[in-house]
Amino acid sequence: MSSLPLPRGIDTHRVLELIDPDKDADGLHPTNLGRLVLRIAEPVESSLPCTPKGIIELIERHGVDLAGKHVVVVGRGTTVGRSIGLLLTRKDVNATVTLCHTGTADLASHTRTADVIVAAAGVPGIITGDMVKDGAVLVDVGVSRVTDPETGKSKVAGDIAADAVERSSWYSPNPGGVGPMTRAMLLANVVEACERKAGIR
Amino acid sequence: MSSLPLPRGIDTHRVLELIDPDKDADGLHPTNLGRLVLRIAEPVESSLPCTPKGIIELIERHGVDLAGKHVVVVGRGTTVGRSIGLLLTRKDVNATVTLCHTGTADLASHTRTADVIVAAAGVPGIITGDMVKDGAVLVDVGVSRVTDPETGKSKVAGDIAADAVERSSWYSPNPGGVGPMTRAMLLANVVEACERKAGIR
Numbered sequence: 395m396s397s398l399p400l401p402r403g404i405d406t407h408r409v410l411e412l413i414d415p416d417k418d419a420d421g422l423h424p425t426n427l428g429r430l431v432l433r434i435a436e437p438v439e440s441s442l443p444c445t446p447k448g449i450i451e452l453i454e455r456h457g458v459d460l461a462g463k464h465v466v467v468v469g470r471g472t473t474v475g476r477s478i479g480l481l482l483t484r485k486d487v488n489a490t491v492t493l494c495h496t497g498t499a500d501l502a503s504h505t506r507t508a509d510v511i512v513a514a515a516g517v518p519g520i521i522t523g524d525m526v527k528d529g530a531v532l533v534d535v536g537v538s539r540v541t542d543p544e545t546g547k548s549k550v551a552g553d554i555a556a557d558a559v560e561r562s563s564w565y566s567p568n569p570g571g572v573g574p575m576t577r578a579m580l581l582a583n584v585v586e587a588c589e590r591k592a593g594i595r
Numbered sequence: 596m597s598s599l600p601l602p603r604g605i606d607t608h609r610v611l612e613l614i615d616p617d618k619d620a621d622g623l624h625p626t627n628l629g630r631l632v633l634r635i636a637e638p639v640e641s642s643l644p645c646t647p648k649g650i651i652e653l654i655e656r657h658g659v660d661l662a663g664k665h666v667v668v669v670g671r672g673t674t675v676g677r678s679i680g681l682l683l684t685r686k687d688v689n690a691t692v693t694l695c696h697t698g699t700a701d702l703a704s705h706t707r708t709a710d711v712i713v714a715a716a717g718v719p720g721i722i723t724g725d726m727v728k729d730g731a732v733l734v735d736v737g738v739s740r741v742t743d744p745e746t747g748k749s750k751v752a753g754d755i756a757a758d759a760v761e762r763s764s765w766y767s768p769n770p771g772g773v774g775p776m777t778r779a780m781l782l783a784n785v786v787e788a789c790e791r792k793a794g795i796r
Contacts, residue, residue: 424627424629424633425626428624428625429608431629431673431677431681432625433608462700470684471635476633479680480677483671483694490695490705492691492694493691495691497662497691498663504691
């Protein structure tokens with residue numbers, strides 16, 4: 395079981411490729427990600443990336459139907475932004491997805507039209523109230539270390555500002571939201587891999 | 596060298612996985628597509644999917660800078676829609692990408708804001724003039740067989756209607772546009788794979 399990010403000086407790409415795709419708990423082996431690219435309607439019979447899988451499970455379990463929704467993903471990191479669109483645009487989820495990033499010319503023009511925003515930029519409070527439409531679903535996956543002005547201590551901050559949360563119909567904070575879902579999906583991937591090996595899945 | 600679509604009754608996924616990723620001229624082996632998912636800024640040292648690679652080369656060679664542009668891709672097929680966003684959102688291209696498909700609630704609301712539309716739906720004339728902003732760049736990759744009303748003969752039709760073309764600043768038709776680029780990229784992939792094997796790339 396790998397854990398990203400790996401320490402500096404270690405070639406992440408090389409390590410990922412050394413994992414047996416059949417034992418890939420993270421769902422980050424290139425062969426497994428590529429299988430996901432190629433499958434639009436068919437089941438993906440290998441591990442899916444944990445955080446994207448956890449985000450979709452979290453949203454759908456709370457009764458938000460993603461079919462036909464416009465999801466704007468902010469941030470093109472490996473663990474969320476580069477792969478969640480591949481899951482969201484499969485026929486079983488059927489969302490329309492826009493991927494924004496540091497090269498996006500006018501971020502607010504995209505987020506303002508979004509039914510759902512998945513914020514994974516790692517920029518504290520980058521999603522502000524004026525960038526969100528009323529009733530939007532907000533999922534914060536941004537992780538930044540900031541200094542708390544009251545206590546002077548270091549703490550984790552998300553991407554979504556408080557005034558954006560006020561306009562949302564449903565909100566998953568960070569910390570306290572998606573993190574445990576990632577770990578739950580990691581365990582689900584292990585169980586599913588065992589079931590496939592035992593021929594009972 | 597594979598060629599998609601394969602005849603009916605043949606499992607495309609199984610055939611693709613039997614190709615040696617180092618000899619994958621199409622750039623459609625899952626391991627190679629997955630490597631592309633994982634690489635945002637670093638060079639991808641394996642074959643890239645031919646049609647997406649050809650589309651980007653075609654646009655950029657005609658002097659259209661894609662950095663900061665909003666590209667709307669219509670259609671989630673394996674050879675274009677599922678993979679072109681992975682190339683367009685890499686740092687070396689740096690476009691913002693929306694993937695629309697048959698499950699998209701309001702297609703026109705997305706295409707109307709697009710700087711560039713890549714139409715790969717396979718629905719003749721699905722992109723009409725009222726769905727396009729003035730000066731948009733239009734790339735037709737849709738392939739449909741229709742009957743010519745004048746001759747009664749079968750012919751290939753693209754996704755982009757004539758009134759949409761009138762509003763565009765630049766247009767690549769189909770047939771007559773991307774097709775030969777796909778084949779050029781197929782040959783480029785072969786040469787690059789040979790160079791990698793010989794240690795000169």
